[in-house]
Amino acid sequence: EPEVTQTPSHQVTQMGQEVILRCVPISNHLYFYWYRQILGQKVEFLVSFYNNEISEKSEIFDDQFSVERPDGSNFTLKIRSTKLEDSAMYFCASSEARDRVRETQYFGPGTRLLVL
Amino acid sequence: LAKTTQPISMDSYEGQEVNITCSHNNIATNDYITWYQQFPSQGPRFIIQGYKTKVTNEVASLFIPADRKSSTLSLPRVSLSDTAVYYCLVGGLRAGGYQKVTFGIGTKLQVIP
Numbered sequence: 001e002p003e004v005t006q007t008p009s010h011q012v013t014q015m016g017q018e019v020i021l022r023c024v025p026i027s028n029h030l031y032f033y034w035y036r037q038i039l040g041q042k043v044e045f046l047v048s049f050y051n052n053e054i055s056e057k058s059e060i061f062d063d064q065f066s067v068e069r070p071d072g073s074n075f076t077l078k079i080r081s082t083k084l085e086d087s088a089m090y091f092c093a094s095s096e097a098r099d100r101v102r103e104t105q106y107f108g109p110g111t112r113l114l115v116l
Numbered sequence: 117l118a119k120t121t122q123p124i125s126m127d128s129y130e131g132q133e134v135n136i137t138c139s140h141n142n143i144a145t146n147d148y149i150t151w152y153q154q155f156p157s158q159g160p161r162f163i164i165q166g167y168k169t170k171v172t173n174e175v176a177s178l179f180i181p182a183d184r185k186s187s188t189l190s191l192p193r194v195s196l197s198d199t200a201v202y203y204c205l206v207g208g209l210r211a212g213g214y215q216k217v218t219f220g221i222g223t224k225l226q227v228i229p
Contacts (some may be wrong), residue, residue, distance in 0.1 A: 043160065043219035091159045107159035
């Protein structure tokens with residue numbers, strides 16, 4: 001069964017450093033998403049992406065964050081200057097755009113980011 | 117987006133059927149109801165999705181009454197490996213064609229031997 005993959009599984013970084021989290025969505029999917037989950041809290045939407053453009057972003061997704069689809073398979077989330085409060089599990093998801101009525105998002109296993 | 121309310125936690129013995137009900141009074145006409153399962157330190161895993169009436173797949177059933185203001189996820193004969201957090205999500209397509217959903221706190225299901 002096709003699945004979303006994410007690398008690395010764990011990342012430790014110093015405050016102020018840049019990090020890039022990588023995702024490979026399911027191959028025929030067209031919509032891509034990033035979410036984060038701070039330990040013990042709920043999953044929060046960050047951004048959705050389609051056709052090389054951001055479709056929607058949340059208040060969390062400020063100027064420190066950016067997303068990119070650098071090639072035909074990868075989808076990346078960059079945090080320019082990490083803060084302690086960026087420590088969380090980051091999930092990538094993708095959906096197919098199978099029809100124009102509904103979508104199902106499939107999530108990757110996550111990258112645990114720890115900012116020291 | 118429609119707000120969802122579901123029990124914070126539930127306990128069940130192995131082998132029993134578990135029903136988790138979610139209320140979503142403000143569900144919009146084009147919203148679908150989707151349930152996800154999440155194990156600790158893993159990504160949410162899609163379980164089932166429906167719009168109205170009943171949907172069944174190999175792992176669960178989803179019951180949605182005619183007014184669609186609630187839904188019930190039914191897990192038949194749970195095992196210890198079903199211990200997880202279960203999320204009820206209500207969302208629909210945006211004009212751009214992407215799906216917008218919002219996660220709540222979820223229901224933490226503990227299966228007891």
